[in-house]
Amino acid sequence: MKSIPDRILWLGCLLLALLMIAGLLAIEDTPQLKPRANLSPSQIAKVKRLLERNDPRRLRVGSVAQAVLGQEELDSALNYAANHYARGASRLMFEQGKARIQATLPLPWPRLGGFLNVQIELAETDSLPEIGALTVGRLVLPGFIVNGMLKSGLSMIPVAADWRQLVDMVKKVRFSTRRMVVTYTWRGDLQAQLGSALLSDDERGQLLFYQTRLAELTRTGRYTIGLTTLLNALFQSAAQRGEQADPVRENRAAIRVLAFYVTQKDLGQLIPASKHWPRPVWRRVVLQNRDDFTKHYLVSALLAADAGSPLANAVGLYKEIQDSRGGSGFSFSDLAADRAGTQMGNRAVASEQAARALQKLLAVAAEPDIMPETADLPEFMPEAEFKRRYGGLTGDAYQNMMAEIERRVAALAVSRE
Structure with a gap:
């Protein structure tokens, strides 16, 4: 008669054999x-x-x-x-x-x-x-x-x-x-319930930190504020939070808070408890003296940091197509802001090393470090004009223009390893 240790060993070997067989069948x-x-x-x-x-x-x-x-x-x-x-x-x-x-x-x-x-x-x-x-x-x-x-x-x-x-x-x-x-x-x-479920206590704490910091930054000052001013301050704080902090999560939290702020969305939709957090004072936040660029930039950064660049790219292009059908018109300038923001969001979460490098850059960055020149890029084009001049999304002229935008974005400091 087998002893209890022998039986346990036999059952363990049997379980291991079954797992190996299951693996061979599954792969x-x-x-x-x-x-x-x-x-x-x-x-x-x-x-x-x-x-x-x-x-x-x-x-x-x-x-x-x-x-x-x-x-x-x-x-x-x-x-x-x-x-x-x-x-x-x-x-x-x-x-x-x-x-x-x-x-x-x-x-x-x-x-x-x-x-x-x-x-x-x-x-x-x-x-x-x-x-x-x-x-x-x-x-x-x-x-x-x-x-x-x-x-x-x-x-x-x-x-x-x-x-x-x-x-x-x-x-x-x-x-x-x-x-x-x-x-x-x-x-x-429901939305608040799901928001609470999808965020850990640490993530809520990080959002509270950057929301509080943003409230301090916007309490006084002019009505209009540059995006780089806010980026400098928040990412200086991110870098100062030290080695014990996860830089990827810190970057994602800072981007989330900024994106919600510039689009005037309430964090309370995501986190019910945030209704009791310090409230930032609304300011017009500009990039190249335009607040629409800021929204394009940060929403694309958020999509890239939270969901991945393919989705961010497609959302930006979708908006431009919709604008050309009765909105503000198709804008290569807006797409440049989308692509630059996507690049920043990608770098923010690519790895711990990349996240820390981005913190150091954004802590001192000027606009030319994060956003390409857009003054010469066509914009405000109705759909018919866009198709006539650029052949639609499959036209050679459109592809050439997008390649130029990609070249400019790749040359930014925020794009460098």
């Missing part, structure tokens, strides 16, 4: 899906229309509503996330009564090679959908096992928001051909 040599292009301006326009159609903020608290979500828009957004966060690709398909999600994710160890080809089948229930099956490579897991593991895993995750209350908002999810219909009860504090 494949070839990708099932090939990466697709990142979000284009037209796709962003479709996602924007989808959000506008289903904006619940006009609803009364407690009212029941339905959101109709198209397959194409959700598929584009999901594929962007897979591409940006995991260098992979995804595909989303809705059918009557079920949904299928496919994804190809390269292993995070490039030298080993290999891919995880994943397929998740979701089935309708009387309320939230459940996983019918999960396939990873040649490994197939039945739904009851996956659902049990998922529920156990979620219950163990410590978050600031009450996820049970958020989940209870959703009453039913129905799948049909190329669309999903979500029936829910609207709660007015």
Whole structure:
């Protein structure tokens, strides 16, 4: 008869063998899906229309509503996330009564090679959908096992928001051909709940620090203030917070606070507790004597720091296309501000070394260090004139102009390693 230590050793070896077999079955040599292009301006326009159609903020608290979500828009957004966060690709398909999600994710160890080809089948229930099956490579897991593991895993995750209350908002999810219909009860504090859940205590503390510093900077002085004045002060503080601080998170927090400030957005939408934080006095913040450049620059920096440069680029281009159709007109100057801001946001979070180098630069930077010359760049062009002069987004003249903007941005001090 085997002793207890022998049994434990035997069970450990068996578990290790099962994990190795599962790994061999899950990892494949070839990708099932090939990466697709990142979000284009037209796709962003479709996602924007989808959000506008289903904006619940006009609803009364407690009212029941339905959101109709198209397959194409959700598929584009999901594929962007897979591409940006995991260098992979995804595909989303809705059918009557079920949904299928496919994804190809390269292993995070490039030298080993290999891919995880994943397929998740979701089935309708009387309320939230459940996983019918999960396939990873040649490994197939039945739904009851996956659902049990998922529920156990979620219950163990410590978050600031009450996820049970958020989940209870959703009453039913129905799948049909190329669309999903979500029936829910609207709660007015949803945005604040999600904001609290997505930010750690450390991140909220960093935002409070830079919000307080910004309030000090704007308490006195002229109505108009240069962007570099605020950047100098906030990033001097970031550099002074020392080696114990994570420079990437510090940079991201400073950019978030500045972007919310110049666009006159309330941080309380993201963090309810911030309503009690020091309030900055509103000033007109300018870059090259223009406050629209400041907004372009910082929103693009925020998108790059939080979501990645492909999205920031596409959002900037989308706005210029919309402006050319009845707004202020297509502007290569605005695109230059977008690209410069995106470059700054990229550098801010690229690595600890890059983040600290950027802190030192922005602590003393002047405008020519962060923003290219734009006086000679065409702007205020209606759509018809833009197409006539530059051949649209595929024209050689447009491509040449964008190459010139990229050259100018690459020459900035903020772009140098």
